[in-house]
Amino acid sequence: GNSVTQMEGPVTLSEEAFLTINCTYTATGYPSLFWYVQYPGEGLQLLLKATKADDKGSNKGFEATYRKETTSFHLEKGSVQVSDSAVYFCALASGSGSARQLTFGSGTQLTVLP
Amino acid sequence: DVKVTQSSRYLVKRTGEKVFLECVQDMDHENMFWYRQDPGLGLRLIYFSYDVKMKEKGDIPEGYSVSREKKERFSLILESASTNQTSMYLCASSLGSYAYEQYFGPGTRLTVT
Numbered sequence: 001g002n003s004v005t006q007m008e009g010p011v012t013l014s015e016e017a018f019l020t021i022n023c024t025y026t027a028t029g030y031p032s033l034f035w036y037v038q039y040p041g042e043g044l045q046l047l048l049k050a051t052k053a054d055d056k057g058s059n060k061g062f063e064a065t066y067r068k069e070t071t072s073f074h075l076e077k078g079s080v081q082v083s084d085s086a087v088y089f090c091a092l093a094s095g096s097g098s099a100r101q102l103t104f105g106s107g108t109q110l111t112v113l114p
Numbered sequence: 115d116v117k118v119t120q121s122s123r124y125l126v127k128r129t130g131e132k133v134f135l136e137c138v139q140d141m142d143h144e145n146m147f148w149y150r151q152d153p154g155l156g157l158r159l160i161y162f163s164y165d166v167k168m169k170e171k172g173d174i175p176e177g178y179s180v181s182r183e184k185k186e187r188f189s190l191i192l193e194s195a196s197t198n199q200t201s202m203y204l205c206a207s208s209l210g211s212y213a214y215e216q217y218f219g220p221g222t223r224l225t226v227t
Contacts, residue, residue: 004156032214034214034215041220042220042221043118043204043206043218043219043220043221044157044204044206044216044218045218046215046216049214049215051214089156089157093214100145100208100214101147101159101162101172102157102159102214102216104156104157104158105156106154106155106156107156
């Protein structure tokens with residue numbers, strides 16, 4: 001079946017540090033890949049996505065590239081801010097039926113210190 | 115903006131009680147989903163629905179049922195709550211058959227004592 005593996009947290013960084021959160025996946029076919037973010041006390045929001053190999057998703061300074069050869073979709077940001085403190089989830093979309101389902105990783109808690 | 119609302123942010127119930135969690139979306143989305151979120155396990159799909167009165171089991175349906183009588187409303191039912199159902203419950207919706215992006219509600223933190 002499909003699965004997503006994320007690096008374990010928590011991750012603590014100083015403001016302006018470089019961020020990488022690793023994500024690898026197992027899936028049949030050609031899944032679409034996503035990063036979602038969950039700020040404290042809120043539901044999940046889509047951060048970025050990529051639908052085919054070599055696509056790069058980007059939003060709010062975050063980037064991730066769909067690497068089919070390594071089955072990876074690592075999240076990066078060049079300079080994190082305190083406001084980036086949140087839980088980040090990697091996910092893949094699968095399903096051939098009427099509704100596309102998402103398979104989520106376990107989430108990575110990021111704390112950015114001023 | 116898409117809005118997904120859940121009936122309660124926090125809920126405390128006793129073992130054996132019947133529990134209803136309600137979710138409403140205001141964007142005429144066809145698909146709706148219920149997840150539970152537990153530390154270290156991420157989100158796990160309980161049930162989803164792709165049309166009114168239609169439902170399909172997700173990865174962990176045991177102990178839960180759902181109801182979708184209207185397009186905008188999707189209810190999760192715990193027939194007889196147990197302590198191992200203490201969790202955060204998240205509802206989500208998406209537009210149509212090939213829509214991947216899901217929009218999430220704020221969640222309901224359920225405690226079963």
